[in-house]
Amino acid sequence: MATEDDVRKAALALPGVTERPSWGQPAWFAKTLMARIWEPGVLTVKTEEREALAGTEPETYFWTPHHERSPQLVLVRLDRIDDKLLEELLQDSYRLAGGEPKQQPGNH
Secondary structure, X not given: OOOHHHXXXXXXXXXXXXXXXXXXXXXXXXXXXXEEEEEOOEEEEEOOOHHHHHHHOOOOEEOOHHHOOOOOEEEEEHHHOOHHHHHHHHHHXXXXXXXXXXXXXXXX
């Protein structure tokens, strides 16, 4: 089970990510919004797999009418994912938000 503190720690570990409020909730930004607490226990992230995620695990992944016009945004119930999955979701969202990819050894 992931928590808001886990989100904060994982998001801020990514290069260049900053935290600031968005709509009164904690949010994390790369070049653009990467993740935001939607409501207690629910995180908004960017993904290219929203339909697939919500289709296979609708208890975990969903969206509201507010998100209809933003097909990359999905809501995630934090109590239904572990830290490893949280980190994967944040890394994908980071990339979509314009974050720099991790340097591979020897690719400088």
